[in-house]
Amino acid sequence: DVKVTQSSRYLVKRTGEKVFLECVQDMDHENMFWYRQDPGLGLRLIYFSYDVKMKEKGDIPEGYSVSREKKERFSLILESASTNQTSMYLCASSLEQRNQPQHFGDGTRLSIL
């Protein structure tokens, strides 16, 4: 069974801090994704990566960056956290082939004070 692990379930940070959200998958998936989930807005794609050191912007990349140094790990970075980045963050992974489903982690509920 695919396991996608996010480093924290809950996280509280202050405005202006640099925040790292970590995601690890154990199934050798090529693709990894970061979403944020907000009430009434559904799942919005921030960034995705289809290979090590490769990244593509999603629909809402502003204020975020990502890092993929190893295949199993995909990090989301908030360079200078702001209150409007308070949200649920979900990481997902999938195989490279086109019609593969995404497997999600449990999410990190991030609060920026």
Added chain:
Amino acid sequence: GQQVMQIPQYQHVQEGEDFTTYCNSSTTLSNIQWYKQRPGGHPVFLIQLVKSGEVKKQKRLTFQFGEAKKNSSLHITATQTTDVGTYFCAGRGGYQKVTFGIGTKLQVIP
């Protein structure tokens, strides 16, 4: 860019009633996936539709993909309390990029 619209946003039904959620894309999709997110949980993959006009069933759930591959629906027959959750469609247009609908939150009243 690609947009996937999903309605309704919320639905309350009595247990035993039917439920349907609809997705419409602004562009032709190569496939559409459906996910379910239980309260407090993460989205879990249910099914994928690829062919024009395709219909698939999973017990009380029926999934359809439109002839033009721009719309899809999920129908649940005789809802149960275990059906509670948010149902998302996710349409794939370009390479590897999937766009999620905003989800339909289903509440089942016992």
